Amino acid sequence: MPVVDRQEWDVVVVGAGGAGLRAAIEARERGARTAVICKSLFGKAHTVMAEGGIAAAMANVNEHDNWQVHFRDTMRGGKFLNQWRMAEHHAREAPDRVWELETWGALFDRTKDGKISQRNFGGHEYPRLAHVGDRTGLELIRTLQQKIVSLQQEDEKETGDYESRLKVFQECTVTRVLKDGSRVSGVFAYDRETGRFFVLEAPSVVIATGGIGKSFKVTSNSWEYTGDGHALALLAGAPLLNMEFVQFHPTGMVWPPSVKGILVTESVRGDGGVLRNSDGKRFMFDYVPDVFKEKYAESEEEGDRWYEDPDNNRRPPELLPRDEVARAINAEVKAGRGSPHGGVFLDVSTRMPAEVIKRRLPSMYHQFKELADVDITAEAMEVGPTCHYVMGGIAVDSDTAAARGVPGLYAAGEVAGGMHGSNRLGGNSLSDLLVFGRRAGWHAAEYAAEHAAERPPVDDTEIDAAAAEALRPFSAEVEEPASGPPENPYTVHQELQQTMNDLVGIIRREGEMAEALRRLAELRVRARRAGVEGHRQFNPGWHLSLDLRNMLLVSECVARAALERTESRGGHTREDHPTMERDWRRINLLCRLADPTGGLAATDPVRGQITLARETTEPIRTDLLALFEKEELVKYLAEEELYE
Amino acid sequence: MSSYEARFKVWRGDVGGGGLEDFAVEVNDGEVVLDIIHRLQATQAPDLAVRWNCKAGKCGSCSAEINGRPRLMCMTRMSVFDRAETITVTPLRAFPVIRDLVTDVGFNYQKAREVPSFVPPAGVGPGEYRMMQEDVDRSQEFRKCIECFLCQDTCHVVRDHEENKKAFAGPRFLMRVAELDMHPLDAAAESGLDRKSTAQDEHGLGYCNITKCCTEVCPEGIKITDNALIPMKERAVDRKYDPLVWLGSKIGRRSSQSS
Numbered sequence: 036m037p038v039v040d041r042q043e044w045d046v047v048v049v050g051a052g053g054a055g056l057r058a059a060i061e062a063r064e065r066g067a068r069t070a071v072i073c074k075s076l077f078g079k080a081h082t083v084m085a086e087g088g089i090a091a092a093m094a095n096v097n098e099h100d101n102w103q104v105h106f107r108d109t110m111r112g113g114k115f116l117n118q119w120r121m122a123e124h125h126a127r128e129a130p131d132r133v134w135e136l137e138t139w140g141a142l143f144d145r146t147k148d149g150k151i152s153q154r155n156f157g158g159h160e161y162p163r164l165a166h167v168g169d170r171t172g173l174e175l176i177r178t179l180q181q182k183i184v185s186l187q188q189e190d191e192k193e194t195g196d197y198e199s200r201l202k203v204f205q206e207c208t209v210t211r212v213l214k215d216g217s218r219v220s221g222v223f224a225y226d227r228e229t230g231r232f233f234v235l236e237a238p239s240v241v242i243a244t245g246g247i248g249k250s251f252k253v254t255s256n257s258w259e260y261t262g263d264g265h266a267l268a269l270l271a272g273a274p275l276l277n278m279e280f281v282q283f284h285p286t287g288m289v290w291p292p293s294v295k296g297i298l299v300t301e302s303v304r305g306d307g308g309v310l311r312n313s314d315g316k317r318f319m320f321d322y323v324p325d326v327f328k329e330k331y332a333e334s335e336e337e338g339d340r341w342y343e344d345p346d347n348n349r350r351p352p353e354l355l356p357r358d359e360v361a362r363a364i365n366a367e368v369k370a371g372r373g374s375p376h377g378g379v380f381l382d383v384s385t386r387m388p389a390e391v392i393k394r395r396l397p398s399m400y401h402q403f404k405e406l407a408d409v410d411i412t413a414e415a416m417e418v419g420p421t422c423h424y425v426m427g428g429i430a431v432d433s434d435t436a437a438a439r440g441v442p443g444l445y446a447a448g449e450v451a452g453g454m455h456g457s458n459r460l461g462g463n464s465l466s467d468l469l470v471f472g473r474r475a476g477w478h479a480a481e482y483a484a485e486h487a488a489e490r491p492p493v494d495d496t497e498i499d500a501a502a503a504e505a506l507r508p509f510s511a512e513v514e515e516p517a518s519g520p521p522e523n524p525y526t527v528h529q530e531l532q533q534t535m536n537d538l539v540g541i542i543r544r545e546g547e548m549a550e551a552l553r554r555l556a557e558l559r560v561r562a563r564r565a566g567v568e569g570h571r572q573f574n575p576g577w578h579l580s581l582d583l584r585n586m587l588l589v590s591e592c593v594a595r596a597a598l599e600r601t602e603s604r605g606g607h608t609r610e611d612h613p614t615m616e617r618d619w620r621r622i623n624l625l626c627r628l629a630d631p632t633g634g635l636a637a638t639d640p641v642r643g644q645i646t647l648a649r650e651t652t653e654p655i656r657t658d659l660l661a662l663f664e665k666e667e668l669v670k671y672l673a674e675e676e677l678y679e
Numbered sequence: 680m681s682s683y684e685a686r687f688k689v690w691r692g693d694v695g696g697g698g699l700e701d702f703a704v705e706v707n708d709g710e711v712v713l714d715i716i717h718r719l720q721a722t723q724a725p726d727l728a729v730r731w732n733c734k735a736g737k738c739g740s741c742s743a744e745i746n747g748r749p750r751l752m753c754m755t756r757m758s759v760f761d762r763a764e765t766i767t768v769t770p771l772r773a774f775p776v777i778r779d780l781v782t783d784v785g786f787n788y789q790k791a792r793e794v795p796s797f798v799p800p801a802g803v804g805p806g807e808y809r810m811m812q813e814d815v816d817r818s819q820e821f822r823k824c825i826e827c828f829l830c831q832d833t834c835h836v837v838r839d840h841e842e843n844k845k846a847f848a849g850p851r852f853l854m855r856v857a858e859l860d861m862h863p864l865d866a867a868a869e870s871g872l873d874r875k876s877t878a879q880d881e882h883g884l885g886y887c888n889i890t891k892c893c894t895e896v897c898p899e900g901i902k903i904t905d906n907a908l909i910p911m912k913e914r915a916v917d918r919k920y921d922p923l924v925w926l927g928s929k930i931g932r933r934s935s936q937s938s
Contacts, residue, residue, distance in 0.1 A: 075738075076730070076740065079826075084737050131806075135805050139797065142818055144815075145815060168819075170823065228783075290709065293707070293714045294711075398737070406711070406756070574728065
């Protein structure tokens with residue numbers, strides 16, 4: 036068996052986006068020797084693509100804002116399925132997490148009195164998003180990256196080594212979380228550059244790997260979003276929560292084909308942009324659902340007045356939560372009122388002067404100019420829904436971010452489930468990363484300190500098994516000659532994306548999801564034959580073959596849970612069950628690996644690899660329920676919940 | 680519009696050597712160079728090494744040289760080339776090759792560590808920071824940087840002069856010094872750190888002879904030379920040769936503001 040390099044750390048953080056870096060900073064500041072592993076170069080994580088802002092009730096622009104209002108908005112956006120304790124932590128702590136970024140050098144856009152400026156966004160009652168033009172994610176990742184560097188500089192002064200207490204292993208991929216009995220003992224990873232395997236032994240592992248969008252054809256997500264962390268947790272024995280909830284962002288680019296899916300920030304609408312169909316009609320006024328009727332403008336005039344006078348007017352329906360807007364666009368296109376390339380029109384050009392557009396939406400201006408030859412100051416954009424975010428994820432404890440059932444395993448950010456319920460509000464992602472990244476780093480460091488004296492041993496046979504699994508694509512054709520010819524991993528991936536896009540997309544039907552499960556089973560068998568050419572040094576074909584395992588596992592979770600939930604709520608829309616059912620509000624769906632040993636060899640094509648379980652959610656604390664009017668709660672909660 | 684077959688030359692190899700390999704590959708409407716590289720991977724060269732992430736010009740991963748010019752592959756549309764033209768894609772020349780289009784950009788991470796971090800002002804707590812938009816504008820321009828390292832690649836100080844790398848931080852990190860220096864609340868001076876003079880003395884600002892090559896390749900359109908490097912040069916000169924400033928610094932009463 037190959038000799039595998041081993042190192043000892045206290046906390047290993049998998050992923051270097053907002054959540055991972057915030058976790059690493061916290062763990063290191065609490066004294067844990069911390070390693071960060073990331074698939075890409077340091078500072079390139081998907082967080083850089085976040086545009087609009089960080090939601091935090093700082094009340095810099097509207098003095099009426101506070102954490103309770105933010106909590107309320109978040110619960111409404113998630114259609115009350117949110118793990119309410121997480122939503123509470125999030126709303127309470129977000130302002131501190133934003134302010135702390137300033138002490139690390141972040142430079143947000145300012146209000147006239149020199150505070151952090153805040154902008155409007157869908158579903159948020161007040162202007163709440165701290166932002167830097169439309170490149171807030173870049174500011175966030177750079178600030179965290181530079182904070183890490185500053186901690187390394189401190190360590191260098193003290194120990195002579197930048198990496199003595201905090202090290203980033205960039206362009207490395209974790210393929211297995213290792214365990215000692217039920218608890219975490221470390222991770223198994225490969226280095227992309229050399230193809231070499233290594234093991235980081237640690238009592239605490241924080242998973243912060245982001246989302247799953249690369250399983251869908253039209254997505255705003257980057258290369259890294261292959262559901263790695265979701266799969267690592269499943270394979271380690273931790274359940275995933277509510278995986279049926281996938282957010283399709285209403286506004287992705289639709290043309291040209293090669294950029295289809297690239298995000299068009301919600302700030303376009305927050306700053307005054309409007310949606311029109313091919314008749315020139317602002318169609319969103321026809322799509323305000325009952326639960327939101329009282330909160331949105333009934334006429335264009337009222338909606339337009341709201342930008343200047345929000346206290347006496349209601350917001351325009353273009354700023355409904357994302358699930359509502361995405362479905363509306365989908366319906367308009369289906370009704371034949373779409374734009375030439377199958378989207379609808381998003382227009383700022385008639386709403387504000389060219390100079391203002393260029394200042395407030397510089398990357399959008401640039402993106403359309405460069406990639407589509409469209410000048411957004413002169414003409415409307417064409418936009419349509421794009422797979423953007425997964426609300427489902429690793430089931431975690433609300434306070435500690437600990438994954439269920441696997442001591443030492445933590446999860447934060449998009450990979451963790453619960454916080455956003457069935458639909459995430461724009462701007463709540465960046466704040467989620469910071470609030471729960473910090474909590475995960477804190478508790479992971481604490482757990483590691485408690486177990487410093489008896490570190491969990493790493494078992495050699497587990498390392499050997501992980502190495503064999505990772506090398507499989509090089510011998511795929513030799514091993515199973517009888518089952519068929521070797522497969523091109525790129526082809527299998529494309530077919531997977533097409534399947535999920537067509538059959539488990541924005542509008543779902545029972546028959547199609549059953550068909551998706553059948554195709555996924557087929558693809559699983561073919562993926563095991565995915566073979567690669569060449570050697571282990573920086574070989575993208577090999578990397579994709581390994582990522583396919585994760586994408587297939589996660590896709591099956593999404594399809595199974597979506598088939599099970601016979602209602603429509605947030606990011607899960609069933610054409611055959613179009614209404615939101617109050618009884619389903621209390622139901623969480625948990626996905627677990629069918630084979631509890633974590634092996635994947637026995638891939639029964641029909642039964643699949645995932646089992647589902649229903650679980651009743653914890654009742655919402657009464658003081659939090661009291662933040663809502665009774666008439667509103669009636670729309671969401673079952674009778675017996677209301678009178679408990 | 681229609682599809683056509685384009686001719687590509689892509690550098691393939693590793694630290695041991697390599698060369699340009701010829702490909703004929705389909706191109707469709709609206710595509711960018713990165714789309715074509717991906718098509719090569721999917722159909723002809725599955726192990727072709729390339730870095731990329733967002734494919735939207737936001738992460739700065741897919742830097743390469745296209746027909747000799749440093750560019751982001753995801754933001755280079757095929758329509759800018761003549762259909763008959765052979766398009767040559769090579770790795771960034773200023774950095775050591777790892778494999779194919781992937782280079783070792785560790786130089787940049789090393790330089791990033793050598794720039795002292797933001798120093799928070801004493802006595803100003805989180806939530807108490809007050810800065811005017813016009814005062815943060817300048818640093819914000821530099822913070823648009825996506826760290827694609829095209830400016831580092833094109834800068835002639837290091838492009839063909841490996842020996843200068845030790846003493847020269849490159850445009851990106853000189854701009855980082857400028858960004859911190861222009862930050863309205865950075866308290867480096869109070870802690871005894873003069874960012875202006877370190878730019879000159881420790882990060883090699885003097886090597887820059889303002890040819891503006893960095894500004895030309897910047898995909899974010901940041902005016903690196905005009906807005907970051909030249910102002911720093913002027914200030915470094917002020918510091919060095921202005922006898923009053925010199926005297927002030929010697930007797931420990933440095934001027935905290937200079938415009």
